[in-house]
Amino acid sequence: GNSVTQMEGPVTLSEEAFLTINCTYTATGYPSLFWYVQYPGEGLQLLLKATKADDKGSNKGFEATYRKETTSFHLEKGSVQVSDSAVYFCALLVYGNNRLAFGKGNQVVVIP
Amino acid sequence: DVKVTQSSRYLVKRTGEKVFLECVQDMDHENMFWYRQDPGLGLRLIYFSYDVKMKEKGDIPEGYSVSREKKERFSLILESASTNQTSMYLCASSTGQGRSEQYFGPGTRLTVT
Numbered sequence: 001g002n003s004v005t006q007m008e009g010p011v012t013l014s015e016e017a018f019l020t021i022n023c024t025y026t027a028t029g030y031p032s033l034f035w036y037v038q039y040p041g042e043g044l045q046l047l048l049k050a051t052k053a054d055d056k057g058s059n060k061g062f063e064a065t066y067r068k069e070t071t072s073f074h075l076e077k078g079s080v081q082v083s084d085s086a087v088y089f090c091a092l093l094v095y096g097n098n099r100l101a102f103g104k105g106n107q108v109v110v111i112p
Numbered sequence: 113d114v115k116v117t118q119s120s121r122y123l124v125k126r127t128g129e130k131v132f133l134e135c136v137q138d139m140d141h142e143n144m145f146w147y148r149q150d151p152g153l154g155l156r157l158i159y160f161s162y163d164v165k166m167k168e169k170g171d172i173p174e175g176y177s178v179s180r181e182k183k184e185r186f187s188l189i190l191e192s193a194s195t196n197q198t199s200m201y202l203c204a205s206s207t208g209q210g211r212s213e214q215y216f217g218p219g220t221r222l223t224v225t
Contacts, residue, residue, distance in 0.1 A: 034213055043116075043202055043216040044155075089155070093213070098143050098162060098206065099170075100214055104154040 002027045004090050006103035014111050015082055021075040021106050023064075023090035031092040033057075033066055033073040034100070038087040047075075047088070085110045115139070116217035118203050124223045131190040133220050135203030141215075142208035144186035146170075146178065149200040149219075161186055162208065193224045 007022040025031065032051045036044040048057030053068035062077045073090060090103040119134035137144065145160040147170075157170030159178040167178050175197060179187045186205075190197055200221050204214040 032213075036216075041219075043218045044204075045216070046213050049213055098160065098208070099157060102155045104152075 002031070002092060002094055002097070002101040004092055004101050004103035006090050006106055010107035010109060012109045012111065013080060016079045017110075019075070019077045019080045019084070019108065021088055021090075021108070023073045023075065023103060025071050025073065025090075025092050025101075027071075027092055027094055029094040029096070031094045033064070034091045034093070035062070035064055035073070035075050036089040036091060036102075038089065038105070040086070044089065080108075080110045082110050082112055084108060116203055116205055116215050118201075118217040118220050120220050121218060122221050122223075124225065125190075125193050126225055127194060129190075129193050129224075131193045131222065131224075133188040133190075133201055133203075133222070135186045135188070135205075135217055136184050137186075137205040137215070138184065139205065139207075139215070140183065141205035142183075143206045143214075144180065145204040145206075145214060146176075146186065146188045147202045147204065148172070149202055155202065158188065195224050198222060198224045 004025045034049045035047040037047045038044045048059040050057040050066035056065045064073050064075045087105045089105045091100045116137045146158045147155045156172050161167045161180040177189045202219045203217040206212050206214045
């Protein structure tokens with residue numbers, strides 16, 4: 001089946017630090033990959049996406065590269081801000097299947 | 113911009129009440145979804161609809177039903193609310209084309225007492 005695995009546990013880091021959140025996947029077909037962000041008390045917002053191997057999605061200083069050989073889509077940001085504190089979800093969608101498969105999400109807390 | 117709206121941000125209901133959660137999207141999307149989100153469990157799909165009057169069960173449909181009479185509106189119904197249905201409910205929509213992303217509403221925090 002289709003599934004997404006995110007690293008365990010919350011991530012706490014200082015302002016201006018480098019952020020990496022790992023995401024690996026298994027898929028029965030050729031997936032599109034997404035990162036969603038959820039700010040406190042809100043719904044999910046699409047942060048970035050990639051639809052084919054070696055594509056790089058980017059938005060608001062965040063980047064993720066679709067790595068087919070390692071089945072990964074790790075999220076990175078070079079210098080985080082307090083306003084980046086949120087929950088981040090990795091997700092995939094396989095063509096012909098309308099259902100998103102989500103990872104469990106990672107709480108990111110950025111300390112001033 | 114795609115806009116998905118949900119009828120309430122916060123809702124408090126009593127055990128046994130019938131509860132309606134409404135979701136409206138303004139982008140003529142074919143697909144609409146209802147999820148619930150609980151700490152430690154992530155997002156779980158309750159039901160989705162790929163066309164008017166069409167629906168499919170998700171992973172946790174028990175205790176819920178849905179209605180889609182118009183393309184832009186997708187309702188989640190709790191026939192007899194129970195305390196274990198206290199949760200955050202998220203609606204989403206997407207086009208029916210290929211591998212398109214889902215757009216989410218702001219969520220409804222439902223408390224059943």
